[in-house]
Amino acid sequence: MQVTMKIFRFNPEKDTKFHYETYTLEAEPTDRVLDVLERIKGYEDGTLAFRRSCAHGVCGSDAMRINGRNYLACKSLVKDFGANITVEPILGLRVIKDLIVDMNPFFENYKKILPYFITESPIPEDGRERLQSQEDRERFDDTTKCILCAACTTSCPSFWASDDYFGPAAIVNAHRFIFDTRDEAASERLEILAETSGVARCHTTYNCTVACPREIQITKAIGEVKMAMVTGKV
Amino acid sequence: MKTHQFEVVVVGAGGAGLMAGLYASKTARTAVISKLYPTRSHTGAAQGGVGAALGNYEEDHPEWHTYDTVKGSDYLGDQDAIEFMCNEAIPAVYELEHMGLPFDRTPEGRISQRPFGGHTNNATGKPVRRACHAADRTGHMILQTLYQQCLKNKVNFFDEFQVLDLLVNNGAAVGVVAVELATGELHIFHAKAIIFATGGHGRIWEITSNAYAYTGDGPAIALRRGLPLEDMEFFQFHPTGIYKLGILITEGVRGEGGVLINGKGERFMPKYAPTVKDLASRDVISRAIYLEIREGRGVNGSNYIYLDTRPEVVNKYAAIDGRTNLDGSPVKVTAEQLLHKLPDIIDFNRVYLGIDPMTQPMPIQPTAHYTMGGIPTNMYGEALKDETGAVMPGLYAAGEVACVSVHGANRLGTNSLLDIIVFGKHAGLRAAEYAKGADFQPLPSDGLDFTNQQLDGLRNGSGKENVLTIGNEMKKVMFDDVGVFRTEEGMTAALAKVRELKERFKQVRVTDTGKIFNTDLLNTWEMGNLLELAEVVAVSALNRQESRGGHAREDFSKRDDANWLKHTFIWMENGKPVIKYKPVTITKFQPKERVY
Structure with missing residues (x-):
């Protein structure tokens, strides 16, 4: 399926304020949101920054807001969010870069x-x-x-x-x-x-x-x- | 550039690093440096249990644990170190309990234990309950407990600092170079003793249970600094990874009575391991699954089989096997009991496959899981600089990054959590003791040069190649040809491919030019580590012309003790591999045929 992912972007070395960027790419319905982020980083924009490690919901690295609610990106499947997915950093902690906040x-x-x-x-x-x-x-x-x-x-x-x-x-x-x-x-x-x-x-x-x-x-x-x-x- | 000075520096904050940090900081000024927040470490993904012959349910002895580990290692493990680990297991597990680890309990209130692959009652040959567990998140509980104890004892942490180089002066390890992720600034940590506890490198393979962070940073750094790696051909493929994703399904599922079923609906393990069946050693089961699939008995003609833990299936085979509870009554489980013992496994299936393991079987395939090889050490965690056992002054290694060797050619389940707590502790103690008796050696004058040279290379490539594409090609060829079964032809082609990828990697250019959280740069550097190690794995595997444990060659299908009962030591000298051998330490158990 085709997925349009809108991602919160903020580069402290260049930006004075955040903005969103949109990427459209093919994904399997059973792909994790994290898989899609990895492909965007690998093929579309290497500067995209987020934390991740275990990729199956036990290390706690990749909490983020997906369509307005907190999830782990590695425990969220594309099919549960549909073709339009918005990804933003978790709230209440200072954003350092893109999806990375000060923990x-x-x-x-x-x-x-x-x-x-x-x-x-x-x-x-x-x-x-x-x-x-x-x-x-x-x-x-x-x-x-x-x-x-x-x-x-x-x-x-x-x-x-x-x-x-x-x-x-x-x-x-x-x-x-x-x-x-x-x-x-x-x-x-x-x-x-x-x-x-x-x-x-x-x-x-x-x-x-x-x-x-x-x-x-x-x-x-x-x-x-x-x-x-x-x-x-x- | 900032310089810090600590008597002991620990690199990595999983179970081994935290244990080392905890013990070293009792007497020496210690820092623990980790590229992840400590609680993100891969120890937290370990599920089934930690092995120790507590005998809380039934008769057990450290001697039995020792023998099982030697046999599991296919006689490549060093028996003095294995005996030490299995004896230390008992006080080590009690120590975790004393630190507050919430183990599950027996009806008497003692630490609960479950059966696991390859762990047996040596008198009867039947599975023994030796894996001390906290549901199916034992590693999580160990990681949390050790981190908590480090906080309590005010251990110095440098979180999200990634080590990129080891500094060596006059033949001794004197420090490390690390990048602070939040600023991109390079730091030098000047130390008397350095403990590498950086974990494994399973990200070399396409299907893996390993975290993104498992990129072999420690061994790749050591290799570049002219140190040898040991037994790199031995890598464990765990039989039960979730199909396509590789996410681990603990052996504890089979410990609780789950069985492996092929596409014809047959339970096939009795053919391959008549006595312990589905609780044979991991290498044995992974090969059995491959053979079933190759002979057309995968599910729907595909390359997976089922792990079945539906209560009615568990009970059916428990009755056939005559499995009994301790009071002699036949084993009979309910869905509720299984849910309680395996909550995370059930959750993984539900989330990633949409399957309920209480009513449906789980599709599984072998998944790259554990690095048996690594930085050679003796049983005190001291890193070895050659095959004679000479020690590299100031350098230590513990946990999955190290090759003591207690796992030999194949690790038994539950022995990795045991390894990290026992050898993490002893490496910490030994490093602190060394530091107390040693002076700081001067840092080399060109401390940052090698690091900057590597990073500049990644920034200044032509940009003709993409790092993710290179990585995917490496993972595929390594999984297909340097995986569960291996041949001369396949491995030769794989090695050629990896060397081609190493060349192409020089054409990669990092696109992120910033300093703050430049994960593009660091992920690319990590891919370089994986490529280096993939080459070393393939060379070591091609070189060993026999089958032993996790190294199964179709062209040399038998174990060959006359020629190959020895450890591989491999160096890279000017880009060329050099191999030497170290004898295996055999004390009580002469090698014999391995039957389960």
């Missing part, structure tokens, strides 16, 4: 919620694994899937509207530790998330849940964090 603020927010296992208790005397029941492991299973692609955070109106909201991805990763029975820093993380830049900024618009390419139930996870904050129980 540092996103990772800085992630780092604020202590995204690592914290425990004071010694490891078992026999040196083997800490025990955890299957049920306890299941409680945070969903939030372990996060690939830090930023599709959720950059779809969130509260994130767009403020400079300091941690954003859904950071809360998802806090959830992963707060609800892990082996971790012992839940109260510290809840305290951090109780700050004005924390979960209070979430107005449950569900954009994040819709945007997540890993199908994490983000709004539900944020709800569980809010509940833990209110009840003091995890």
Whole structure:
């Protein structure tokens, strides 16, 4: 099929403002949007810049806006968007070049919620694994899937509207530790998330849940964090 | 140009690089440099599990793991290193758990384990549950956990810095040159010890499970700096990639009872591996699939077959095989259980093929997957400069980029995640220890010259050739003729083609003249790496006149221990390959015929 792809372009070394360029080319309906971008870069315009690596939805490099909504380009097939496809960078982060945005603020927010296992208790005397029941492991299973692609955070109106909201991805990763029975820093993380830049900024618009390419139930996870904050129980 | 100084510099931030960074930074000033954000690394795509003989479900021993790995390697693995890895596996997996890795659990709350290809109970020959797993995203969980631990321990990261050269002075590695992607500026990292953990080079082949980033930067740089590469003819073709796309479908699917079915509806693996059937070693299964297709038993006469994990099919063959649960009851699975154990696999099928594996079989074909060869090292991660085992001072390598060799001619599933955590750690420890006892050696005066020379070449070509076209031609000829099955004739033609492409590559011109995120320039440089390595792979493969593990020659169809029980070391000297050999270390297991 013939596809017309309209792409957001911005070259900081030449442009003072962004513009769109349109490319028309043949594509298979089952091609990934990423495949089409690769062909445009390879044959039409080598200067087109975007990030990508695994190309099957597990590395989180290629989150972008496709026809107005956040997706991973490698998990989006042409047939699901039709013959006219508009590709733009994710919102709320500074555009560096074309589809590449500055991810540092996103990772800085992630780092604020202590995204690592914290425990004071010694490891078992026999040196083997800490025990955890299957049920306890299941409680945070969903939030372990996060690939830090930023599709959720950059779809969130509260994130767009403020400079300091941690954003859904950071809360998802806090959830992963707060609800892990082996971790012992839940109260510290809840305290951090109780700050004005924390979960209070979430107005449950569900954009994040819709945007997540890993199908994490983000709004539900944020709800569980809010509940833990209110009840003091995890 | 900016110069930085660190005692240890780690290049690459996948599992091996993060583990090395974590351990080296305990005692030495360390930087981890990566062309990707660390969490984008290809470790995150690993699915099925990490091997360790924990015995959480049933009897298992590191000695059995060692033997299985030696056998899996088709006796080309060095047995001292394999034994070390399999013994270290147990504390290494516990350490990951202690770092918070969310493994799946047994009913008793211990780390859950599943069967995997080539891992057996050595007494019965039957599959053993040895792969420690977190659903079908074990690599993702390892990558996340190690990155988190690095943040916790304040490891210095240089994210989106791509290393382009290794600096050598007076025979020692003294630094690297890297480009900062966001500015295009070149940086020199002056170091006492450098650890390459740059991953594999599967992008040489047309159908591959490998990420775009898997362009062999580390070995290509080493080769250009006069260092040898080891066993480059050995590359693993994983039997189950999604048809045409090559996306990996974990062996864990077969570990959970999935079976391979040909176009006639027959389960064919019992013909090729009567004891472990669909859980034979990967090289064995990839060849079986090729033979089925060649004999006209592909699906609809095409070049793919089915991997079937529909619950009724799993249960049918579980009954035929007499598979039982640990309590002796017959295995019977439900769609819900499979969905829980293999969520990503089901998602990949749904997204890319529009198929639900619970009601439809998955079309699959072998996919280029894993680099067994690479930068030669000893079991402490020290890079070797020749076939005598002499060490290159200051240079280390770990993970897929390295050839220790623990995988020999064919890697067992779950041993790559094991390799990165064990050898990443030991390379980090050894490099830090070396750095503590060493002074900084002076940098060469012409630090940036070789890098600039390479980049200028890419900017100043005639522009008559297109890099993507060259790349596609390379991938096709390598997949067709230096793939699962190989012949003298095919490989000779492939080598000639690759050499022609290398010449044509000189006519490529990068169109992006800017500095900021010039991915055009860097992708083109990466294609140059792949072309260099494709030549080395083809030369090494042509040279080895036997079949062993992942190197299957139709004109030399048997393993030949009398002449070929040895590692290949290859150098490029003035554009000409030079090959020498290193003996295999054999300790406990004398080579014998490999039957599954």
